[in-house]
Structure formats: C-alpha cells, structure tokens
Amino acid sequence: MLLALAWKNIWRNKNRSLIVVLAIAFGLWGGLFSGGLMVSMGESMVNSAIDRDLAHIQIHNPRYDENNDIKQFIPDPEKVFAVLKKEPDILAFSARTRFLGMASSATSSYPVHITGIDPEQEKKVTTLSEKIIEGDYFVTEHGISIVIGKKLAKRLKLRLHSKMVLGFEGLNGDLINIACRVVGIYKTESSMFDEMNVFLNQKYLFDVLDTQPIYHEIAIRSPNAEVVAALTLKLKKQFPALKVESWKERAPEIAFISDLMIQYTYLFLVFILFAVLFGITNTMLMSVIDRIRELGMLIAIGMKRVKIFSMILLETLLLSFTGGLLGIILGMGTIAIFSHVGINLSVFEASLESFGSSSILYPVLPAEMYVILTILIVATANIAALMPAWKAIRLEPAKAIRSY
Numbered sequence: 001m002l003l004a005l006a007w008k009n010i011w012r013n014k015n016r017s018l019i020v021v022l023a024i025a026f027g028l029w030g031g032l033f034s035g036g037l038m039v040s041m042g043e044s045m046v047n048s049a050i051d052r053d054l055a056h057i058q059i060h061n062p063r064y065d066e067n068n069d070i071k072q073f074i075p076d077p078e079k080v081f082a083v084l085k086k087e088p089d090i091l092a093f094s095a096r097t098r099f100l101g102m103a104s105s106a107t108s109s110y111p112v113h114i115t116g117i118d119p120e121q122e123k124k125v126t127t128l129s130e131k132i133i134e135g136d137y138f139v140t141e142h143g144i145s146i147v148i149g150k151k152l153a154k155r156l157k158l159r160l161h162s163k164m165v166l167g168f169e170g171l172n173g174d175l176i177n178i179a180c181r182v183v184g185i186y187k188t189e190s191s192m193f194d195e196m197n198v199f200l201n202q203k204y205l206f207d208v209l210d211t212q213p214i215y216h217e218i219a220i221r222s223p224n225a226e227v228v229a230a231l232t233l234k235l236k237k238q239f240p241a242l243k244v245e246s247w248k249e250r251a252p253e254i255a256f257i258s259d260l261m262i263q264y265t266y267l268f269l270v271f272i273l274f275a276v277l278f279g280i281t282n283t284m285l286m287s288v289i290d291r292i293r294e295l296g297m298l299i300a301i302g303m304k305r306v307k308i309f310s311m312i313l314l315e316t317l318l319l320s321f322t323g324g325l326l327g328i329i330l331g332m333g334t335i336a337i338f339s340h341v342g343i344n345l346s347v348f349e350a351s352l353e354s355f356g357s358s359s360i361l362y363p364v365l366p367a368e369m370y371v372i373l374t375i376l377i378v379a380t381a382n383i384a385a386l387m388p389a390w391k392a393i394r395l396e397p398a399k400a401i402r403s404y
Contacts, residue, residue: 001306006314009287010322017319020283024323024328027272032331035265035364037343042261042276043364044357048189049254051127051354053115053197055094055219056228057235058250060243064216066312068113070099070169073214074242080218083238091223092124095215097205101168103148103198103252105156112152114168114195116205125221127206128186128199135160135184142181144204149194150187158182166198170209178208190356225232254356262366269373273380276323280381284316284388300397313382320381328370335363 010017029336050056059080064072074080077095084093097116102109119138123129129137138145146164158164162182170176180200189193206213220235221229232246248255288295295308342360345352349359 002311006311007318009291009311010319013287013290016283016286020279020319021182021279021323021326023279024276024320025278025326028269028324028327028351029330029334031256031265031269031272032328032365032373033334033363035268035362035363035369036331036335036338038261038264039365040339040361040363041352041355042258044189044361045254045328045355046247046258048356048358049251052188052190052193052245053126053128053133053219054251056222056225057220057232057244057246059218059235059239060216060245061119062241063245064243068098068100070216071171071284072220073097073216073354077213077215077218080239080242081252084218084220087221087231087234089224089227091221092119092121093218093220094125096122096217096219097202097214098216099168101166103152103156104165104167105158105162107157108155110152110155111197112166113202115197116200116202117279118401119204128188131186133186133187134185135159135182137184138201140183142183144180144208145183146180147184147186147199148182149197150185151191151195152198153182153185155195160185166200170260171209171214176208189353189358191350191353191355257355262369264368265365266372267356270376273376276386277380280316280320280384281387283319284312284385285391287315288312288388288392295392296395296397297397305393308392309389312392313385316385316388317378317381320377320384324374324377328373331365332370335365338363 039375044253056347059074061074066072071363074095081093081095094117101114104110116353119129125138132147133150135147137147142161146166148158148164153159156164160182164180164182165177166173166180167177186194202213214216220231222231228246232244232249238242298308298322299305339362344360345361352359
C-alpha cells in the first residue's frame with residue numbers, strides 16, 4: 001500500500017517529476033557512453049600493444065634491459081624452447097634477436113630498435129604481417145631485406161625498394177654497417193613504434209654477425225588472456241635465471257592507463273550522480289512543501305512518523321530508479337550497438353596514434369560496472385531523501401493544518 005501511494009505521489013506533478021527522471025536518464029546515458037569510449041580506448045591500447053610486439057609474456061636475459069646490449073642474449077635458448085613447446089597454455093612463441101642501432105638513408109639518420117625475426121613464427125605471435133601497407137612481409141628477396149614503419153620511412157625519406165644502412169655494434173665490439181633493401185612498409189596504431197622499429201630476417205642477421213643463432217627476447221602468446229598471470233608465475237619458477245615478465249610487468253604504463261580509464265568512468269558517474277542529487281533533493285523538498293497540510297493531517301489522524309519517513313524515502317527511490325533504469329537501458333543499448341559497428345575517430349587519428357590506440361573504437365563496459373552503478377543510484381536516492389523526509393517528520397500537525 002505504501003509503495004503504491006509513493007508511486008502515485010511522484011506523478012502528482014508530472015512535469016516536475018518527468019524533468020528529474022529525464023535529467024537522471026540522460027546524465028547516466030552520457031556518462032555510460034563516454035565511459036564505454038574511454039574503456040574501449042584503454043583496451044585498444046592494450047590489445048594493440050600485445051598484437052604489435054608485446055605479446056602476453058616476454059623472456060629476457062636479466063641484464064638485457066640495462067642498455068639493450070647485443071651481448072646480453074639468452075643463454076642456452078634450446079632448453080627454453082623445449083620447455084615452452086610442452087606448455088599447453090602457450091599458443092605460440094617467437095624468439096627475436098633485438099638490439100639498438102642506427103638507421104641511415106642518403107638524407108638523414110635515426111636511432112632504432114633492430115629486430116631479427118623468423119617471419120613464420122612471428123606471424124603466430126603478432127599481427128605485424130597484417131599491417132603492411134606497401135610491399136610485402138619478407139616475400140620479396142632483395143639482398144638483405146628489411147621491413148620498416150611508415151613514420152620512419154617518412155623521416156628518412158625512404159620508399160619501397162629504397163636502400164638504407166643499418167649501423168650497430170657487433171658481438172666483438174666492432175662497428176658493423178649493412179646495406180638493406182626496403183621490401184615492406186608497415187603502419188600500426190602507434191606512430192612511436194613505427195618510427196623506432198625495423199625488422200630483418202634472422203638468417204641474414206646471423207650471417208652478418210658471424211654467429212650461431214642468438215636470441216635476446218622470446219615473445220609468448222597465450223590462447224587465453226585469463227591464464228597469463230598463472231603462466232607467468234609458472235615460467236618464473238621454471239627459469240629462475242631468466243627475466244620472465246607478463247605484458248603488465250613489461251609495459252606497466254599501458255596497464256596503468258587501461259585501469260585509469262575504468263577509474264575515470266566510475267569517477268565521472270559519481271560526479272553525474274552528485275549533480276543529480278541536488279535535483280532530486282530539490283524536487284522532493286518541493287513535493288513535501290506542496291503537501292504539508294496533507295502530511296500534517298496524516299500525522300494528526302495517527303499515521304506514524306516512521307511511515308511518513310518511509311513514504312518519502314520510497315518516493316525518492318522510485319524517482320531515482322525510474323530515471324536510473326532508463327539511463328542504464330539507453331546506455332547499454334547504445335554501447336551494444338556501437339560495440340559492433342564501431343565509432344570512427346579517424347579525424348583524431350594522429351592524436352590517438354601517439355597513445356597507441358586505434359582510430360576505430362568499440363565501446364565496452366565491464367558487467368560489474370552496471371551493478372556498482374545500481375548501488376550508487378540507491379545510495380544517491382537515500383541521501384537525497386534525508387532532508388525532505390526529515391522536514392516531513394518534523395511537522396507539527398496543528399500548525400501544518402492551520403498554516404497551509
């Protein structure tokens with residue numbers, strides 16, 4: 001009975017209640033949709049980095065990160081490979097020869113990361129082969145073939161089939177210069193990556209270095225991202241002399257930004273509800289003031305003040321829930337639609353590439369966010385009801401009936 005009465009009381013002033021309901025609904029709709037965009041941007045950065053070169057797990061010599069020294073390769077890599085091949089949670093792995101060098105053209109030079117790869121193995125771990133925009137991925141043979149990023153090609157004024165020189169320190173400390181032919185130009189979601197990374201076929205690199213195969217980095221891809229943490233711990237125990245890191249440990253800044261996007265969404269929704277709080281409180285206060293005589297009569301004929309308090313609280317909860325539910329439905333529907341068709345932000349492509357994010361975003365929100373949002377709406381409604389309910393139960397029946 002009290003619930004039905006509270007629902008009828010809300011719609012006594014339809015325009016006022018409708019304005020509040022729509023304010024809550026559109027506020028949450030905008031908050032959820034913008035939050036979905038931010039979360040999708042964070043996920044895009046993570047997925048792009050993993051697909052580009054990070055993979056799920058990486059293994060290095062413990063001293064390799066000090067200066068990316070060519071001499072700090074992984075000792076006895078065949079034993080590592082044997083263990084990795086037996087691990088069921090590993091989809092594929094790629095052993096890379098990776099060190100610093102200088103890329104030079106006829107017009108300019110620039111420091112780069114030189115990465116020697118087995119093209120077929122690398123295809124199973126990263127999507128670099130799918131990012132080729134000119135030429136091919138080590139199909140064409142022109143002496144020592146090299147694949148470079150579009151940003152580096154622009155900086156060094158190189159084109160497909162252009163010749164460039166790589167300079168780097170050899171294993172014995174001598175300076176080595178090799179002439180390479182550009183057979184492919186790639187473009188990823190990160191302009192910084194495209195500018196700083198070049199790729200060679202390992203077989204040519206080992207010949208130039210005059211060495212048996214050496215590897216500085218083993219990138220591991222798992223079929224299920226959920227097992228990465230457990231797999232990392234397992235590999236750390238199996239290879240205590242090596243540095244085994246998950247993508248979160250290897251690139252903590254990307255993991256931080258991804259988590260920050262989710263925290264930003266929560267914060268944004270809290271701000272929206274905080275703003276709505278004043279609107280709900282004002283509406284309920286006006287509702288109480290409009291009904292002071294009525295409330296005074298109810299108290300006078302014996303209605304307990306606790307029921308008056310409960311009625312005002314129910315009215316506030318119903319008003320908040322109506323708007324909140326509508327906002328959540330609109331938000332979920334919009335996110336569901338655009339999570340399939342995507343939102344093309346190519347007009348901001350340059351800015352997004354500086355963060356390593358794709359220019360096409362697919363909004364998404366974790367399911368638990370809707371649960372937490374429902375709890376926040378209930379909390380907001382309870383807080384908003386306090387002042388109006390307190391005013392209602394403090395009424396003096398005789399004064400309220402006589403004065404209003």
